[in-house]
Amino acid sequence: MSETILVFAEHHAGKLARPAWEAIAAAQHLAGDLKAGVVAAVLGENPGAMANELAQADVQQVLAVASPLLREYTSDGYAAAAAQLIRERKPQYVVFSHTYQVRDFAPKLAARLGGGLASDCLGYRCEGRKVIFVRQVFQGKFYADVEFVGAPPYSVSFQASAFREDAVQRGPAPAPVENVAASLDASTIRVKPGERFREAKQAVDLAQAEIIVAVGRGIKAPENLEMAKQLAEALGGELGASRPICDSGWLPMDRQIGSSGQTVAPKLYLALGISGAIQHQVGMKGSKTIVAVNKDKEAPIFEVATYGIVGDLFEIVPPLTDAVRKMKSR
């Protein structure tokens, strides 16, 4: 029998999310290289409808893993149900998207199963039967090749958009769906999730902005924000920021751009003193034109920048603001 790649399909309140399809695309890709079969699993109280949706993808089988105790996500419930499944089905690889939910339970699951987890990978390459996973280290300054040692299952989570949702291959006919009853004991689920909410005050909607001037830790001190604000005003744009600026309280959280803040796609995004960590990039890389000013020419932000300026933002920004004002007054 050929090897199996089990892929975990994440959902929120019964709706399959984009990470589910990205994970399926990754698993299909890996299965192609390893000549393995893909089995997709979705966990929930009533995962049937989602399983049918997943069955449209070109996979061997879809497992609808059900239990009343899987009604809401808990690390305890998910790790227990997934461990059962993996012990029974013995996949070679288990594939995830590197989401907040996966970060919360996949390391626990892998530890329980005794296999490794290569987390937050960008991709992989094959050397014969050996698979080498590639991930960022040192906040994206370097890449690292990671190999598994020891026995499977080998778990891997891929970074957002490492594989694209639209790369999912549809099957010629719906894949068979198998209903699996997870046997969970309520007393082992120790964490109690509550309501999901958003902080109320949302003064700006950066998603509507056409031009964003975003500042990062390179701005050094809150009093220097004025300089960036003036550039934003001259351009008729909004001010945004990387997370540390909002963490420090220099700007309110509704100005934060990235995976835990806003996702924006303006026609012009200026990144001033932002290193370009993946969590920031996911929130802005859809921008039409990206300008990066950074004194470190190796900064990852330059990988997504259309135009790059290697230099000190304190020297670059004031003349830029002047030039914009001059241009506009013409």
Next chain:
Amino acid sequence: MKIIICLKQVPARDAVLRLNSASCWIEESDLTFEVNEPDLYALEEALRLKEKHGGEVVVCTLGPARAQQAIKEALAKGADRALHLDDNVFISLDAFGIAQALAAAIRKEDPDLVLTGLQSDDSGFAQTGVILAELLGLPHATIIMEIQAQEKSLKVKRELEAGWFEWMELPLPALLTIQSGINKPRYATLKGIMGAKSKPIQKLGAGELALTAEALEPRQKITRVYTPVKAAKTQFFEGSPKEIAETLLDKLKNEARVL
């Protein structure tokens, strides 16, 4: 409340990193190190919980001799004592091995709460805390932005994607991984720095922790570290700041057509 705070040392944020000659890690000599950022927030949270509810804050650090500096910083800020896990066999552990070693040390302490940062700025696996919870048999929650301690349980605010949050409850003892921004970390005072000198730091090796080579066996290994290959579509501008400004505006207007 007895709180263990796991804290590690990573290269300083502004340090210029070079690859080592074997290209399997970075060159660590001549490098400045600092406390991993999320761990600083976790430490601050531990100190605040102690100030509010009483108890003890114990720092637990795995790392070579240089990590003493990070430990001393934590003691200067107000932690009571420290466990320093230092052994040659700890040098190239993966997240699982590190969690095994930490678990062996923490088990003996029988804490009410274990705090870790949510991930490290070096390897960034974001796994150690969660694996540690599993090995200790503790309930856990990740990416925490607020902690309310009750008698026998915790109410915590967990960060989710895209600006969403969730409140959740878990019984004590428990483990939490802390997100940057949860608080404003304090600075050490001079008095704290002086006081830290007499605080105990217990050294622990694999022998003291009864850790076998088997328990520390890696499940994955980093075989190569390298500079990312740039897709390099970026156009770079050079010249005086004024020239750069003019060129950039010209490009934005006439090439990208976004102005």
